[in-house]
Amino acid sequence: MSQEQSDHSSATTGELISKLTTEMKTLVRDEMRLAQAEVTGRAKKAGIGAGFIGVGGLLALYGVGVLLAAIILALALVMDAWLAALIVAVVLLVIAGIAALLGKSRVQEAGPPVPTGTMDSVKADVDAVRHARDH
Structure with a gap:
């Protein structure tokens, strides 16, 4: 040993x-x-x-x-430079507006950032403990 x-x-x-x-x-x-x-x-x-x-x-x-x-x-080769810049700017702003509206609708669909499933589960656990304690 x-x-x-x-x-x-x-x-x-x-x-x-x-x-x-x-x-x-x-x-x-x-x-x-x-x-x-x-x-x-x-x-x-x-x-x-x-x-x-x-x-x-x-x-x-x-x-x-x-x-x-x-x-x-x-x-600018086919039109005045200011007009070419204005056209490009308007196209960009339209695309930006569409993206913002799509983003806003997605955020609204998501709802508030509250973990409702977890909160319900915790409430159920608390109720189960209370029920077990009372008996």
């Missing part, structure tokens, strides 16, 4: 429970540190990815601006 096995066989139940509790606390702390390190690493990667997405979005916005300028310049 090894020394550790001998120590366990001679230890009282209280000592074993105390040792188990201490080891569980250590294990939980170590697991929490590991989880924190894992989440931190993932968050860092996600942050870098979000930065690249932001740069891509900004460059796409500039690209759209240049494309709109090219459309205006192309139209």
Whole structure:
């Protein structure tokens, strides 16, 4: 029999429970540190990815601006430049208005951002506990 096995066989139940509790606390702390390190690493990667997405979005916005300028310049070949710019602006504003109206209707369809299903479930749980307590 090894020394550790001998120590366990001679230890009282209280000592074993105390040792188990201490080891569980250590294990939980170590697991929490590991989880924190894992989440931190993932968050860092996600942050870098979000930065690249932001740069891509900004460059796409500039690209759209240049494309709109090219459309205006192309139209300016067959009409006055101010008229070409006005036509492009009106088309953009009409598209923006349609998008805003579609967005507004979707938001109204969604209703208030209240978790009604979860609230109903919690109320049912509270009622069940009250009912069990009363009996």
